[in-house]
Amino acid sequence: MVRRRTGGCRERMMRTAERIGRVIPGDLRRLQIEASDPAASAWVAANAGSGKTHVLALRVIRLLLDGVDPAKILCITFTKAAAANMANRVFDELRRWTALDDIELDATIKQISGIEPDAARRTLARRLFAMALETPGGLKVQTIHAFCTRLLHHFPFEANVAARFSVLDEAAQAQLLNEISLGVLLDAALAPEEALGRALASAIAGTSDQTFKDVIGEAIRKRDAVRAWVDHGGSIEAAIAALCGTLGVGGDDTIERVESEMTEGPIFPASQWAAAAEALERGGKSDHEQARRLLAASAASAPQRAGFYQQVFVTGKLEPRQQILTRSTELANLELAERLCRERERMLGLIERRKAVACRDRTAALITIADAVLSRYQAMKDRRGQLDYDDLIDKALALLGAQGAAWVHYKLDQGIDHVLIDEAQDTSPKQWEIIARLTAEFFAGSGARLIRRTIFAVGDEKQSIFSFQGAAPREFAVMHHRFEKLSKAAEHEFRHVRFRHSFRSGPNVLGAVDAIFARPEAFAGLSVEAGNTVHESLPDAAPGLVEIWELIKPASKREIEAWDAPFDQLTETSPQVRLAAKIAKNVKAWMKQGSRAGDVLVLVRQRGPLFEAIIRALKDLQIPVAGADRLVLTEHIAVMDLMVLADALLLPDDDLALATVLKSPLFGFDDADLFDLAWKRKSSLRAALRAKAQANARFAQALAKLEQFGEWAHEMPFTFYARVLGRAGGRKRFLARLGHEADDALDEFLNLALDYERRKTPSLQGFLAWLRTAQTDVKRDMEITRDEVRVMTVHGAKGLEAPIVVIADTTTAPAGPPQRQPRLLSLPGATAQAPNCLVWAGAKA
Structure with missing residues (x-):
């Protein structure tokens, strides 16, 4: 298999496809012209790598070329990065036109539009770059949230929002919700007899702390559904009463009451348990076990009795026991056997009823606490003049749909004539409704006839x-x-265009994907119109290779782990570790054959043991690897070292913090240095360092640095850490130890220090407390062309490409809805000029 050394940058692929001599079939070129035609609305369904973003940029250019004012074009993208990429594509192409001579410009215009340009169009084409740059507010290529922000700033009175509101980003929202949630829980704990206090007691009794926090967080994220449910009932109490009817329980039912009925039933009263146990003792082994269960229930205290008694009739998973008595015991005690069978049916009904009561109680507790959190959250946002991302969508939707919104539509009618949506398949129903209301005048009244107005959507x-x-x-x-x-009702032309050609992959890879999704059970759920996938390669696409490795199965004998081995550490014989080693060895072999490390992209379903094992295996073979594509900032080792440095400075007697920071790259101590420092000391570690610094140059150097850091700690958090990482050489030390992947974490850490200073009264201790409560994820840019293997999740790799793609973890059972899972095999590939290698690798744990 021959591989060329290609960088695999997606942005470069489509924009240079024409200029590097790609052979584009005539039917594909006609489809591109048809889809980008500004005279008609178009709905484009396009396979991955088929150039849909390229066509979107072409449509914007052709709208400008037709004389449309740049201010009247709105292009909505899924992410800020996509918006910047789209704008760059348009500006780059328009800038290129300014330098073309007449012949080259005419050929370019004819190629994208099929029209022979005249002198006037040629003149306009050369002016488009300046026109787009000089448009007030710039070319409107933005995310839906950015558009809603702009819309609400234009109409704050009509939208009933603060005139100069600010937008809460995800980190600020999480911080605010954490503070409010803590306040609500503290208030609940201080008033155990009130509704909020009772809700907290009920919730804590049924869940662990972490589960409770996760459930509350989920309720906050789904606050629209929570609010809708409560509003539909009229109040929390009414909503819970309706839930009781749905679950089939009474409003006065309690767990204690149900459990009392379980142990005090008329069929098999507790007074007869001992006698029944005595009869069972004369039976077989399973009868003896049943006798012990009955005796344990008889001896148990009232709160625990139901739990012991139900074990007679159900298993630990609350499934009915197939056999209560052995056959011989049943024949010898027919009356007892008959009563136990009837009692089992009664108990099964009561167990289900207890589940329903528990469900009602936990739901009531959750809704009560979530409602209190949401009410305070909304009040805090109103007081501060802030909106979160969900508010932007909700407020914009309400603004465009309000009865008095005619003025808003009139003003918008003067400003937007063409709406384009990129990655339309990822648009939510509420976002679609905003677009529908925004374009309502396109197809009604004079707006549908006096001006040519279009909508364009592209997705898959x-x-x-x-x-x-x-x-x-x-x-x-x-x-x-x-x-x-x-469109048809307004007599507008509307086109449905489908792109099937791939600019990325060759026929072998595309054929393999089509073969996989040729089966109904494979393509079910991929689209509304269920059907097998169809991909076509370009005529000049290079050949590719698809390998399917043998499934790696667990060892027949379980390896005995060391008693002190970490619980989450994989053994060397585990399938994940063996698969990771196999991937690393193959990458090493590919590199010896001429491929670069940067040519390889390894995909996994989620960041977990296999993800970490692959990165570790690559590093063990000294293969350059980009590291994790997404990381939790406070879990990165460099950030943890910086945080513990502050702990050691703020609390000088914290020996653990000082020992930790001394072993970090900032000081570089090893175990022997730390042992020499701590051995036989009579006081704190800081005092021992000061005492031994007089006779040990290494300790003296560390003490001097520590004291210097202590002086800097009186500065603002950003200034302090900037000096530690810059003037003191901390960044160089971290990068030398951890590799350049630590750069992203350190940069984001400094950004958060600046952000904290803008939001809060700054102090080093306050910054640490603020940072530890925030859950900050850092998404690293994996499109940067470094010569390193990229290991990513399928979600994170969307839109990327590489000459060699390894798909690991193909046999793990999916956890989500089955209809969504096939989409995770939307494969990135190499540019079609370079051969592809696609590898399926499975690890069965």
Whole structure:
């Protein structure tokens, strides 16, 4: 297998496809012209790597070339990075036009539009770059949230928002919710007899601390559903009463009452348990076990009795026991056997009723606490003049749908004539409704006839893998039919275009993907119109190779682990570790054959043991690896060292903090140095360092640095850490020990220090407390062309490409809805000029 040394940068792929001599079939070129035609609305379904973003940029350019004012074009993208990429594509192409001579410019215009340009169009083409730059507010290529922010700032009175509101980012929102949640729980704990206190006691009794926190967080994220449910009932009490009817329990039912009925039933009263146990003792082994259960229930205290008694009739998983008595004992005690069978049926009903009561109680507790948190959260946002991302969508939707919104629509009608949506399959239902209301005048009244107005959407249902963020891929097809119907009613031309050619991969890889999704059970759920996938390669696409490795199975004999081995550490014989080693060895072999480390992209389902094992295996073979594509900032070792440095300075007698920071790259102590320092000391570690510094140059140097850091600690948090990382050489030390992947974590850490100083009254101790309560994720840019192997999740790799793609973890049973799982195989690939290698690798744990 021959591999060329290609960088694999997605941005470079489509923009240079024409200029590097790619052979583009005539039918594909006609489809591109048809989709980008500014005279008609278009709905484009495009496979991965088929150039849909390229066509979107072409449509913007052709709209400008047709004389459309740049201010009247709105292009909505899924992410800020995509918006910047789109704007760059348009500006780069328009800038290139300014330097072309007449012949080259005419050829370019004809190639993208099929029209022979005249002198006037040629002159306009050369002015487009300046026009786009000089447009007030710039070319409107933005995310839906950015558009809503701009809209609400234009109409704050109509939207009932603060005139100069600020937007809460995810980190600030998490911080605020943490503070409010803590306040609500403290108030609940101080008033145990009130509704909030009773709700807290009920919630804590049924869940662990972490589970409770997660459930409250989920309720806050789904606050629309929570509010809708409560509002539908009229109050929390009414909503819970309705829930009781649904669950089939009474409002006065309690767990204690149900359990009392379990042990005091008329069929088999507790007074007869001992006698029944005596009869069972004369039976077989399983009868003896039943006798012990009955005696244990008889001897148990009232609160525990139901738990012991139910074991006679159900298993530990609360499943009915198939046999209560052995056959011989049943024949010898027919009356007892008959009563036990009837009692089992009664108990099963009561167990289900207890589950329903527990469900009601936990739901009531959750809703009560969540409602209190949400009420305070909303009040705090109103007081501060802040909106979060969900508020932006909700307020914009309400603004465009309000009865008095005619003025808003009139003003917008003067400003937007063409709406373009990128990655439309990841648009949520609420976002679609905003777009629908925004474009309502396109197809009604004078707005439908006096001005040519269009809507353009491009996406691919198969690539929608962000349902956890609200994306609804089925809405892509629903909105397609909705806009098509509106266009036909207004006598507008509406086109449905489908791109199947791939600019990335060759026929071997594409054929393998089509073969996999040729089976109905494989393509079910990929799209509304269920059907097998169809991909086509370009005529000049290089050949590729698909390898399927043998499944790695667990060892037949379980390896005995050391008693002090970490609980979450994989053994050397585990399938994950063996698969990781195999991947690393193959990468090493590919590199010896001429491939670069940067040519390899390894995909996993989620960041977990296999993810870490692959990175570790690559590093063990000294293969350059980019590290994790996403990390929790406070869990990165460099950030942890910086935080513990502050702990050691703020509390000089904290020996553990000082020992930890001395072993960090900032000081470079090893175990022997630390042992020499701590051995036979009579006081704190700081005092021992000061005492031994007189006779040990290494200790003296460390003490001097520590005291210097102590002086800097009186400065602002950003100034302190900037000096530690800069003037003191801390960044160089971290990078030397951890590699350049630590750069992203250190930069984000400094950004958070600046952000903290803007939000709070700054202090080093306050910064540490603020940072430890915030859950800050850092998403590293994996498109940067470094010569390193990239190990990523399938979600994180969306839109990336590489000549060699390894798909690991293909046999783990999916945890989410089955309809969503096939979309995770939307494969990145190499540029079609370079051969591809696609590897399926499975590890069965």
